[in-house]
Amino acid sequence: ARRGGWEMAAWARAVRGLLLDVSGVLYDSGGDGGVPIAGSVEAVRRIKASGLKLRFCTNETQATREKFVKKLQGMGFDISVAEVTAPAPAACRILKERSLRPHLLVHNDLVPEFDEIDKAKPNCVVIGDAAENFTYANLNEAFRVLIGLEKPVLISLGRGRYYKETDGLKLDVGAYMKALEYACDVQAEVVGKPAKMFFESALAEMGVPPEQAIMIGDDIVNDVGGAQQCGMRALQVRTGKYRPCDENHPQVKPDAYVNNLAEAVDIILQQL
Amino acid sequence: ARRGGWEMAAWARAVRGLLLDVSGVLYDSGGDGGVPIAGSVEAVRRIKASGLKLRFCTNETQATREKFVKKLQGMGFDISVAEVTAPAPAACRILKERSLRPHLLVHNDLVPEFDEIDKAKPNCVVIGDAAENFTYANLNEAFRVLIGLEKPVLISLGRGRYYKETDGLKLDVGAYMKALEYACDVQAEVVGKPAKMFFESALAEMGVPPEQAIMIGDDIVNDVGGAQQCGMRALQVRTGKYRPCDENHPQVKPDAYVNNLAEAVDIILQQL
Numbered sequence: 001a002r003r004g005g006w007e008m009a010a011w012a013r014a015v016r017g018l019l020l021d022v023s024g025v026l027y028d029s030g031g032d033g034g035v036p037i038a039g040s041v042e043a044v045r046r047i048k049a050s051g052l053k054l055r056f057c058t059n060e061t062q063a064t065r066e067k068f069v070k071k072l073q074g075m076g077f078d079i080s081v082a083e084v085t086a087p088a089p090a091a092c093r094i095l096k097e098r099s100l101r102p103h104l105l106v107h108n109d110l111v112p113e114f115d116e117i118d119k120a121k122p123n124c125v126v127i128g129d130a131a132e133n134f135t136y137a138n139l140n141e142a143f144r145v146l147i148g149l150e151k152p153v154l155i156s157l158g159r160g161r162y163y164k165e166t167d168g169l170k171l172d173v174g175a176y177m178k179a180l181e182y183a184c185d186v187q188a189e190v191v192g193k194p195a196k197m198f199f200e201s202a203l204a205e206m207g208v209p210p211e212q213a214i215m216i217g218d219d220i221v222n223d224v225g226g227a228q229q230c231g232m233r234a235l236q237v238r239t240g241k242y243r244p245c246d247e248n249h250p251q252v253k254p255d256a257y258v259n260n261l262a263e264a265v266d267i268i269l270q271q272l
Numbered sequence: 273a274r275r276g277g278w279e280m281a282a283w284a285r286a287v288r289g290l291l292l293d294v295s296g297v298l299y300d301s302g303g304d305g306g307v308p309i310a311g312s313v314e315a316v317r318r319i320k321a322s323g324l325k326l327r328f329c330t331n332e333t334q335a336t337r338e339k340f341v342k343k344l345q346g347m348g349f350d351i352s353v354a355e356v357t358a359p360a361p362a363a364c365r366i367l368k369e370r371s372l373r374p375h376l377l378v379h380n381d382l383v384p385e386f387d388e389i390d391k392a393k394p395n396c397v398v399i400g401d402a403a404e405n406f407t408y409a410n411l412n413e414a415f416r417v418l419i420g421l422e423k424p425v426l427i428s429l430g431r432g433r434y435y436k437e438t439d440g441l442k443l444d445v446g447a448y449m450k451a452l453e454y455a456c457d458v459q460a461e462v463v464g465k466p467a468k469m470f471f472e473s474a475l476a477e478m479g480v481p482p483e484q485a486i487m488i489g490d491d492i493v494n495d496v497g498g499a500q501q502c503g504m505r506a507l508q509v510r511t512g513k514y515r516p517c518d519e520n521h522p523q524v525k526p527d528a529y530v531n532n533l534a535e536a537v538d539i540i541l542q543q544l
Contacts, residue, residue: 135408
């Protein structure tokens with residue numbers, strides 16, 4: 001009852017798998033790298049030791065999973081590429097299934113994720129958080145590819161509005177997605193959180209049904225709302241981009257709040 | 273009856289003033305300048321000789337009115353700065369009325385239009401077709417100003433999706449407006465066609481009520497639809513960005529079609 005009583009809930013006792021958001025849950029991002037959030041390195045180890053299935057579920061698209069995982073390993077996290085669900089590989093699956101050949105408007109460091117994809121004579125546009133690659137020329141080029149298609153297909157690796165870096169706030173991929181949507185009168189297909197298909201593929205990779213999985217994230221809409229739409233329970237941590245006003249969100253209500261990942265793991269492991 | 277009979281309509285006989293769109297009605301724009309549309313130089317002269325009031329109504333924001341008018345004079349048009357209604361001066365009136373100090377994200381050549389406006393400690397953002405100034409850094413900067421305001425105010429000089437230049441299609445101000453709207457969860461205030469206030473100020477400058485004015489333009493939504501919303505009659509010319517599919521537009525139906533400005537002036541002057 002100390003923590004609102006949720007630790008005794010039936011759904012918490014039925015848990016077999018955890019999905020963890022990464023930035024803001026495992027670490028706080030900064031200029032060249034990041035800093036682990038207190039207790040989170042140990043929390044990941046404890047989850048693995050417990051026998052619970054574990055999946056890292058990120059919208060990161062500024063680097064390949066290889067680079068991303070190396071950064072986390074450098075901070076001390078026990079994590080491998082095979083444990084990460086990220087938008088670019090999800091997009092690659094869609095491209096292959098539908099024989100789509102993308103024009104890429106993404107970060108240079110993400111390009112290798114698309115190495116095996118045919119990109120000749122593009123018949124769709126894939127947009128990610130391209131950062132410095134969001135130039136006037138590149139945006140016009142992506143627009144021309146899209147408007148030139150008989151049936152424009154725009155795939156967006158996320159729909160974030162903005163994020164914070166050490167040198168200030170930056171527009172995220174969602175803003176540029178909206179620009180192209182408006183110019184071409186199309187609706188983007190969003191890959192990554194909060195897309196249902198994204199959570200579903202993470203669950204499939206774990207082999208755990210939604211009612212036995214818990215998502216832990218700092219983003220009330222993309223993590224908590226998205227996971228709940230999929231039939232999962234979801235906890236919001238009070239780290240990362242969490243803001244007190246999230247607790248009054250008009251649409252989304254987490255199944256419980258925790259101060260941080262370490263506390264969430266404490267409580268969940270007590271149920272097993 | 274030859275031209276659908278509209279020339280005998282009561283509203284055509286009551287006309288006291290004409291509003292002309294410029295690009296696509298007077299001239300076709302190209303790389304360094306443009307080419308007058310056949311008969312349009314003479315048509316402007318005939319309007320002036322007739323005693324009808326005349327106003328040029330443009331969404332052009334890549335240059336000051338001075339530069340814009342010089343270009344048209346160079347093509348042979350009888351036009352002066354005082355006869356042009358354009359978004360930047362309309363925005364300046366709004367800024368003054370509401371004590372708004374803009375952060376400008378506009379084309380370098382438009383900046384002088386804001387010379388007399390206080391721009392210290394900005395409390396709003398004004399966005400125009402900034403073209404090469406739409407850099408990643410400049411977009412982030414405008415975004416930061418906006419998101420940092422207690423009540424974000426975004427004023428957009430038009431809401432165009434895209435336009436064509438000799439080297440290809442370019443995203444117009446509307447696309448970037450949408451990006452900022454989404455990132456900051458605000459609704460831009462659009463100055464310029466099709467905003468009602470924009471047409472109303474052109475009418476006020478002419479001293480003609482809407483029911484005695486006719487708008488002539490090539491843009492079915494921004495020219496024709498906007499003017500009709502204001503109580504004016506509106507003709508669409510079959511020049512400029514006119515496309516045959518405009519004649520099946522689901523929302524907007526011009527009061528009449530004409531092949532070009534010269535034909536419109538022929539018919540209107542016959543009524544007087």
